[in-house]
Amino acid sequence: MEKDQYEQQIKEVNKSENNKMQLQRTIGYLEGVSFIVGTIVGAGIFVSPTGVLKYSLLNVGVALIVWTACGIVSLMGALCYAELGTALPFSGGEYSHIKRALGSPLAFIFLWTAMFNKPASNAARALLFAEYATQPFYGECLAPELLKKCLALAVLWFLGLLNGRSVKMAAWVQTVFTVLKMMALSVIAIGGIILLIRGRKENLARFENVFSAEIPDVAQMAEAFFQGLYAYGGWWSLNYLAEEVKNPSRNIPWTVMTALPSVTVFYLLVNISYLTVLTPKEMVSSVAVAVTWANRVIPAVAWMIPAAVAISIFGALNSSMFTLGRLSYAGSQSGHLPIIISMLNIQYCTPAPAMIFSTIIASIFIIPSDLIALTNYFGLSVWLMIGLTCTSLIVLRYQEPDLHRPYKVFLPVAFGMVAISLFLVLAPVVWSPKVQYVYAFLFMLGSLLLYLPFVHFKIHFEFVNKITCYLQLLLEVSPADYKSD
Template identity: 85%
Template sequence: MEKGLSDPAKGENEDGEMQLKKTIGYLGGVSFIMGTIVGAGIFVSPTGVLKYSLLNVGVALIIWTICGIISLMGALCYAELGTALPLSGGEYSHIKRALGSPLAFIFIWTAVFNKPASNAARALLFAEYAIQPFYGECPAPEILKKCLALAVLWFLGILNGRSVKMATWVQTVFTILKMMALSVIAITGIVLLIRGKKENTARFESAFSGDIPDAAQIAEAFFQGLYAYGGWWSLNYMAEEVKNPSKNIPWTVMTALPSVTVFYLLVNVSYLTVLTPKEMVSSVAVAVTWADRVIPSVAWIIPVSVAISIFGALNSSVFTLGRLSYAGSQSGHLPAIISMLNVHYWTPAPAMIFSTVTASIFIIPSDLIALTNYFGFSLWLMIGFTCASLIVLRYREPNLHRPYKVFLPVAYGMVAVSLFLVCAPIVWSPKVQYIYAFLFVLGGLLLYLPFVHFKIHFEFVDKITCYLQLLLEVSHANCKCE
């Protein structure tokens, strides 16, 4: 290919250098966002919001709505950053640009521990729902669940490492399937409400008649709701691979988040149409209880839908984690081999292998996953840093081309929300584990100073990198294409 020509579809830029392919369009972006957000939570246990709302139906539905609005606010902030700086790595790339390398390193240091553990937890949950129907009321063997979880992780790791187009296609199919399942629940609830039977409408006629929760309980309810919306930030991790990002990123965000919010509200209304608030709170898997009550002859559809939902969310999470590792390596914050692209597929195969191996380690002694529950505050800390990055860049780089600009008070609001969600669990339920988690986060600086700031380097690392480069058939992203 002649130098100076570009072919993004083949993974080449204007100088004929290797780069990630631009293969994700509008539909693929919507599928990734919705597929990441809609996991097992809305099917299994949307009881937390209702529980901490003191079974007050009206308050619970308002909280679900506000959680959707907060998620949309955050996604719009990320849309501005993604269109102005369409780079792989999501928050990491934006924090590094605006707030500096040390904070970016702390982010990736925490994410390399926390995000693979989250993937491991999803894989184990998928295995549980996929295997349990074959064992009836008896518990499925742990070794079998772990083997299936490992198999699923590696299948998705290899799939995402070989073909972005195939991974996007899988994500689209599984997103459609899970939204069909949610549609069945939502439409059934609407039909039951239209029929107007007393037992179906009673909960809504006196929606605000229950006790009003206090501030701490409302905060806990918001934690539960926002957890169900987790994943709205996923598109920024693949901004470099989005076709026409200045147009597609904002439109995918403004399509996906309102759609998920509407679905979540309709599904909760459907649950409350069939079940009382006390029945919902006491149910381990609300959707399964709902199906046993409404469609007992085909109630097995719901466990299958849960497994499909988890699989789709896991696929998206595997994809984004690989891009985060890739971006971190490009900046010198992770080993150089991770920033290389496969010469046949132009995909970050080493990054996918690295993230999949890390998640596999968490599956084997699965008790490690419990430790990551105390890192929830770090997620919102980094979201706060990212939204602060938007504010900093507005003032420091006013001439930066921004195809989309969010209303600036929205960014300030997200910083305030993030600060509250970081401090609330530590203040209201202080535990020594939070101190350990905080020290772990800061511990990243002990690696940053010698290996990044002072650039301490070992020659044997170069030899290992060269060997792996030949073995995996990978090359640096700035390598010239013939």
């Protein structure tokens, strides 16, 4: 009897909604650029953009070529994703595309891995933000770990609730923080240009014979590319919210073509600026390169760099929280996660349960933060899924030739991305094999132990329905209507 009452209440709640329960298209061109740029540009470019230079054996010319090449590779990948995002403008990013082209089991493996890897990454960002936000108050002493963890949890839940309540507000926050971080990068880039124009001998000397240092071997070049591509990570973020992009057939390609070249140019200018002031050895040995640069060039306002780092981390965390919520939402819509996660808030039409779910998982990683270190060995899974996504593009070209594609990437670009992804997956295993890579691979395959009973054979427990009813009433959410476009 009690169950019937709850089901009746749910039906009444659903009927009271006159409009369709769908994610609304509120992300325009500017917001899309902000999400991509804000996700890519994190603390790394301010703190330690030295990996590329280190593995280039301090060869300035080689390092700048690697930064440029990594930007081009990222743009190639983003253009492949742009075709998929315009042809299939649904939430979930790689998950949705892999499921469409390569089948449900592979999509479930991706979802399972992402539900471990991405929340851990968000937890790491939140802890790093807390460190930069609290350390100034403790001078040379270390800030208490408990304080940093409490602040990290507070930031996670603030952004989780913000994204669960209002997409427009989350997009506004993302735009503001992206503008602020790019202003800080502009100060560094313009400062370097001014120093070069003035033409001081010591500034120009570092760019004479830029290829005179030792040339790295193939393994070192590969490691330099790993470091550079990591710095561009996040170029795929727009596809996670394709369902909410206004006029996706136009805005997704143009957003990609604006964001990636802009980031590449900024990365090059900022690195040139660093090298104008610091020697390659000083740059590699510096704990925080941007702070060292500011202390030499603009000591009066050097304090703004730690603030810029905190702002940059906050913006990157906001966009990452946003996209992770959409991944959970898409997985639930496909029956790969509990159905409650696919429901939308009745008042705001936001995936509030998905945001709460992903925030809870990230919070779990913060409490015993040692767990975050485990995700270092899942880096290869990122490029594995990128390779599978670009393979999905190729498969769909042949499986569904009549699928409407407002934008089509040059097909050899997709084949090139598959080859690059395969290399980036196999190279660490071949050159520096570790047993942890085996554990990561087994963890990914372990998802099939859940897939077979609960997805393939559809085993279902009656008590889950009751829990779903309670949560639906508590959170005031309703099932989303299927979006046919």
